[in-house]
Amino acid sequence: MSLTQNQVELIQGSFCQIAPDASRIADLFYDTLFELAPNTRPLFNNSMSLQWQKLMQMLSSTVAGLYDQEALVPVIQEMGRRHIGYGVKPEHFTPMTDALIFSLQQHLSSAFTPEVRDAWTEFLQWVSDVMQAAMLARR
Template sequence: MTPDQIGLVKQSYYLIAPVSHQAAGLFYGRLFSVAPEVKPLFDRANMFTQADKLWATLGKIVDVLDRPEALEPAAAKLAVSHLHYGVMPEHYAPVGDALVWALEQGLGESFNPEVRDAWTAAYDHISQAMISATNAAVRNAGVQAAAGE
């Protein structure tokens, strides 16, 4: 990601903050529409508080986008915590699509091609780090299981 892209992501994240609950509702509606297989992962979730969690977590990631030494561990920790909910690598693509779509809906005219490219680059970077951490955790669990731990 370029510094300009990081700036656009940060700026647009704060622009959407006043409508974050609506954007989260749009996000989950879109996600469940394009990837109905993930809906059961949220069966026990209170979707009102889930919306708060989504934007708070996104904010933590956005805050460290310009600090790779903080971003990579944050993404890995987030991935491992989501693994416990059943999130697998194949879920990341539809989440990214739903996120970018929800941002577009929430930001309206402020969501231009540069903002889209910046969010896409950010999500690609973060999701790759999360997928790597997920795969490592699954491999590690397999090694531990094979060792009888």
């Protein structure tokens, strides 16, 4: 995957807009995820407060590293391998991506332009693909 500089800027700029409301975004994400895929609820044994912190921390570091996408690959692969232990399966990635896109759209409203949506969709698909490939290689 190779995001364009414009896509990187769109992702990073929109992430900066949501960062101040991280807990609200994360709550909406998890509510939406559990609605779309109730079978994912048991994967989250931690307190949801701790869970949303982990989500936003992961997003923050990944989004910040987008200017060197090649260097992100091993980080994302390791994240995929860790998620095996949490019970994450390939079929969980689509509802997770859908829930995050929905949460971004709700929070950003009119700032969630088609270009921003496309950039996030491509980015999240790449993250999902890299994580899943690492998960499959580990089994």
